[in-house]
Amino acid sequence: MPSAAIDDYLKTIYHHTEWQSADITPSQLAAELGLAPSTVTEMVQKLAGQGLVSHRPYGPIALTQTGRDRAAAIIRRHRLIETWLVREFGYAWDEVHEEAEVLEHTISDRLLEGIDARLEHPRFDPHGDAIPDADGVVHREPFVLLGEAGIGHTGRVLRVADRDPALLRALDAAGIDVGHTLVVTERDAVRIDGGGSVALPDGAAQAVWLSA
Incomplete structure (x- = not known):
């Protein structure tokens, strides 16, 4: 199997459990x-035959x-390149992912x-994802998904x-960027760094993680 194809599978499986605990299903x-x-x-x-994943049928x-x-x-x-x-x-933070996808293999x-x-x-990339060190170790503090944070929750x-x-x-x-402090004022609004209330863009609640 091409090395890049294996890496894409392994990366996707790894990503799935970085910010939540449930293992990925074959359909996901x-x-x-x-x-x-x-x-x-x-x-x-x-991949299972190569000892890279564990999997039982339909599990x-x-x-x-x-x-x-x-x-x-x-x-x-990938994250060092970003x-x-x-x-x-x-580069802006919305421009680096595709570039890094190419360069990481070269x-x-x-x-x-x-x-x-x-x-x-660096310990984190521009999006706040932890960069594993040379031994594969990452450092991450307790977190909560913005959409699951209660009204009044304050977090970076x-x-x-x-x-x-x-x-x-x-x-x-x-x-809304990595490092800024948000206060959840409504289900679809936050205060940023103590300022006035700002409406969340569509999809933000499921794409932003705060300190717990």
Whole structure:
């Protein structure tokens, strides 16, 4: 199997449990990857045969330790590249995901570690996702999804999902970015850094995570 295809599967499985605890199902994995369920089932069987995932028929899919280590390594590459593009080349946070998808498979380990050193070993990418260190270890504080935070909850923006560039631009226009403090005033509105109430863009409640 092409290495990039394996990495895409492992990354998607890894992503699914970063900000919630339930393992991914085959149908969810197929939807995330935009592939037919039969294609995904065949690939998952091959990944299980290589010791990268554990899976029983019709059950959820989980990474083995070997699979988790490989996923963390490729995610480290992706997120360091995103951070590099923002800091060194002036990319906006809605522009880096697709670039990093290409570059993560092409740059050498030597260049990657040079990028890490130049950026002074960042722990988070521009969207607030934790960057695994060279050993695959991540550091993340307790969190709550904005849509599940109660009225009156106060928390710093820890992470914003990066898959929808239009939503990222809408959040940026509203002033909602990683590191800002939000107070939930209504189900669809927040105060930012003590300012007035701001309406949430559509989809924000399921794309923003706050400190718990």
